[in-house]
Amino acid sequence: MIAASTATAPRIADAPIQEAVARSHWLDAARPVPRIWLVAKRALDIVLSALLLVALAPLFVLIALGIKLSSPGPVLFWQTRVGKGGREFRFYKFRTMIDGAHLMHDDVSHLNELDGPAFKIADDPRVHDFGSLLRRASLDELPQLWNVLRGDMSLVGPRPALPREVADYQPHYLQRFSVLPGITGLWQVSGRANVPFRRWMAMDVWYARHWSPLLDVWILSRTVPAVIRGEGAW
Known part of the structure; x- marks a missing residue:
């Protein structure tokens, strides 16, 4: 577990997130990696995301209809x-909640089942029936995959965070922003929402x-077996 003193550290919320991340000395802790590794990772992201977007196009249509x-x-x-x-970016998902669900956030905030600044409800009343099926799978x-193809994300990496969550991060958690966020990662194959927040952050920093x-x-x-098990998929 990575430890850090936060007694004199500025709150992330005291400055724009990108500025706070850029000036954080914790990013300097990221080890240098061979350039060929970065090239290989990006090449794999482009090839696999493009192939999957084409191969899964019929499934996309069926999901849209559902x-x-x-x-x-x-x-x-x-x-x-x-x-x-x-850096902030536009993150896409299939809609699993009723339209306008974000306007009901305050009404359901007391149902939050995660610790730390993250927010998640196992049986969220805002999720429509088909959306529940999509989430479980x-x-x-x-x-x-479009975010991966664009370069906003990688196939593997820490889960991309919401700005409101980052505002309450401990400064050493900012190390997770030294790499691209991913669709899957250590947290995603280790129980997802069942993992305590501090353990989740420790996994991301370690990665x-x-x-x-x-x-x-x-x-x-390990991703496909984790998806099949559905552990923490809510």
Whole structure:
């Protein structure tokens, strides 16, 4: 577990997130990696995301129809998330909640089942019936293949965070922003929402400091079994 003193550290919320991340000495702790590793990671991201977007196009159509039949509103949902270096980007998912669910956040905030600044409800009343199925199978995450192709994300990396969550981070958690966020990662194959927040952050920081192509392949190999088990997928 990485420890840090926060007694004199400025709150992340005291400055714009990208500025706070950029000036954080914790990013300097990220070890240098061979350039060929970075090239290989990006090449794998481009090739696999492009192939999957084409191969899964019929499934995308079926999911879109299911969402439209289950709940009025758009097929896709997007949020601002925080990526590498604190840069914010538009993050896509299939919409699993009723349209306008974000306006009900305060009404359901007391139902939050996660510790720390993260927010998650196992049986969220805002989730429509088809959306619940998509979540259990992690199919709502598929549009993020577009984020990977664009370079906002990688196939493997820490889960992209919401700005409001980052505002309450301990400063040493900012190490997770030294790498691209990912669709899958250590947290995602280790129980997801069942993992306590501090353990989740420790996993992300460890990945950011130790990632390698071999580690990415290992995580990818565990992703499908994790999705099938559905542990923490809510």
